Amino acid sequence: MEKLYKEVLTALQAENKEQAVMISINALQAGEVTIPELYEMILAPALVSVIDEYPKDEELIWREHVRSGIIRTIIESAYPFILDQRKKVRRRKGNVVVMCPEFEDHELGAKMVADFFKLEGYEPTFIGARTPEKTIFKAIEIVKPDYITISVTNYYNLVSVKKMIENIKAQFGNDFIFIVGGNAFKSNPEAYKMVGADMLINSYDDIKNLDKAVD
Numbered sequence: 001m002e003k004l005y006k007e008v009l010t011a012l013q014a015e016n017k018e019q020a021v022m023i024s025i026n027a028l029q030a031g032e033v034t035i036p037e038l039y040e041m042i043l044a045p046a047l048v049s050v051i052d053e054y055p056k057d058e059e060l061i062w063r064e065h066v067r068s069g070i071i072r073t074i075i076e077s078a079y080p081f082i083l084d085q086r087k088k089v090r091r092r093k094g095n096v097v098v099m100c101p102e103f104e105d106h107e108l109g110a111k112m113v114a115d116f117f118k119l120e121g122y123e124p125t126f127i128g129a130r131t132p133e134k135t136i137f138k139a140i141e142i143v144k145p146d147y148i149t150i151s152v153t154n155y156y157n158l159v160s161v162k163k164m165i166e167n168i169k170a171q172f173g174n175d176f177i178f179i180v181g182g183n184a185f186k187s188n189p190e191a192y193k194m195v196g197a198d199m200l201i202n203s204y205d206d207i208k209n210l211d212k213a214v215d
Helices: 002-013 017-029 035-048 057-077 079-086 108-119 133-143 155-172 204-208 210-214
Strands: 095-099 123-128 147-151 177-181
Touching (some): 002 017, 002 057, 017 035, 017 057, 035 057, 035 204, 057 108, 079 108, 095 133, 108 147, 123 133, 204 210
Parallel strands (some): 095 123, 147 177
């Protein structure tokens, strides 16, 4: 796994999109890595590492955008493998809305989470970042989710998450299970209670065992 990580990271550092995508997809095809391993052990760390590589904002921001774009392509290219594994799931487990707070710009973590839900037999609807509240309400009205999952990268967005959950409950009642996750909770995992969520997820395994935790 370390060898594969270094190969993908080297391609990303060179901003070689074709090479990064091909290395990742070839590894999936060869069975060298699973989707959760690719996302959690390779793509996520490679994305975070850009912060240490470029300490100055004037270079970091655009470098981060380039790397995020390449990783997004890898995730999209991996989708057929997700659908193939999904065929092995015997039971459908419910609808999930996956989103970010209204002012959160980082959505790749949420995309990965949506794919993890898909792998485990859920029906995820990923509505992305910077979605206005009234649009979120409409999505909830149409999808009728069993779970609402909010991915938060920036700690300062926790206040808006709390307000969002309160407003959803005021509009629709307490019919949903609210799940939160993301880097914003790493320093204070108990903050999920502060924002009004029902549970915190940190990994694919948490989603894999979600139905047991809910029961």
